[in-house]
Amino acid sequence: MNPCFTRTLLVASFLATVGVASPQLNAQEQALDPVVDAANEINQxxxxxxxxxxxxxxxxxxxxxxxxxxxxxxxxxxxxxxxxxxxxxxxxxxxxxxxxxxxxxxxxxxxxxxxxxxxxxxxxxxxxxxxxxxxxxxxxxxxxxxxxxxxxxxxxxxxxxxxxxxxxxxxxxGRTIEAYNGAMEVNGQSQDVEFLRVGRTALIYKTRNGDTMGVWNQQARAWQELDSSYAANVQEALRIARKQLAPDLLMLPIFHSDVQAGE
Structure with missing residues (x-):
């Protein structure tokens, strides 16, 4: 048999087969469309x-x-x-x-x-x-x-x-030493004086010119004139009280009972 004739028959047979199957496939696809749509809706x-x-x-x-x-x-x-x-x-x-x-x-x-x-x-x-x-x-x-x-x-x-x-x-x-200025009557006249207080032990005054000094006698409750020999000691004590000198031993008159002591 001629090979060309054989191929022609096969092609014709295939075309005939395809022509017959196409309507069936279309029908199946149309039948599946609702199923596919339902599946899509379910997925959505x-x-x-x-x-x-x-x-x-x-x-x-x-x-x-x-x-x-x-x-x-x-x-x-x-x-x-x-x-x-x-x-x-x-x-x-x-x-x-x-x-x-x-x-x-x-x-x-x-x-x-x-x-x-x-x-x-x-x-x-x-x-x-x-x-x-x-x-x-x-x-x-x-x-x-x-x-x-x-x-x-x-x-x-x-x-x-x-x-x-x-x-x-x-x-x-009673525990301090102090110097301050004041006025008091000396020899019948009011004068400016410097007072020296050593605790409550001694209270002494000295006039500005230093001519007169006095010490308070607590027992007699009166001022008593102080000898000029105490002038240097009184002046030193005044400077110590005013913090112009360092504290040092002082020689000052102190009254005890009714007896005046020299230091």
Whole structure:
């Protein structure tokens, strides 16, 4: 058989077969179209559902974090409230103590005011009987205390502090040396003099020109003229009191009982 004829028959047979099968394939494809469309819709619905599920999961996680944060805040507030309750209880106790103290202060105030008045009177008597140094300053201090006691705008505690301060100042006088200027009557005339105070042991005056010196005799309650032989010692003591010289041993007259000692 001619090969060319054979190939022609095969081609013709194939074309005939294809021509017959094409209508069948088209019918099958048309039958499958609804299935494919349904599958596509299912897939689309599945994707939409998955997105919804993911969104819900994210929202749930966010709400969970918010819940945990709020729970921690609540726990912190509970601890804070407990601490405040303890502080309130402590304040209530302190309030009760303060009320009791106020009642006691009222009692103490009624008792301490007469005590301060007696202290001021005793201080005034002491100054009057003491060596007469700085008489104006000391008497003014006592007068100020007496006026202070009559004032209603000053607390009792401040009044007591001022009284104790005056006592402290008087106590310090006995441990210090001091030089100050003043005026006194010498030989019937008022003159400017320099005073030297050595504690409460010695009170000496010297006129400006140094011609006259005197020492206070506490036993006699009077000034006694001082011999000129003490002039150099008195001048040195004045310089020490004014911090112009370093402290040194001083030779000054001291009265003891009714006997005058030379040093």
């Amino acid at each position: 619905a599945a994707r939409s559902s998955q997105l919804t599920v993911d969104k819900i999961a994210d929202t749930t996680q966010e709400r969970l974090q918010q819940y945990k944060q709020i729970s921690r805040q609540i726990e912190g507030l509970e601890v804070y409230v407990q601490q405040l309750q303890k502080q309130i209880a402590s304040q209530q106790t302190e309030k009760s103590d303060l009320n009791a103290s106020i009642d006691e202060v009222s009692v103490v105030e009624r008792q301490i005011t007469p005590l301060m008045l007696r202290m001021i009177d005793s201080l005034a008597t002491f100054v009057e009987l003491d060596v007469p140094f700085l008489p104006e300053e000391r008497n003014n201090r006592i007068a100020g205390l007496e006026d202070l006691m009559d004032r209603a705008d000053v607390d009792v505690s401040e009044k007591f502090r001022r009284v104790m301060e005056a006592y402290q100042i008087e106590s310090e006088y």
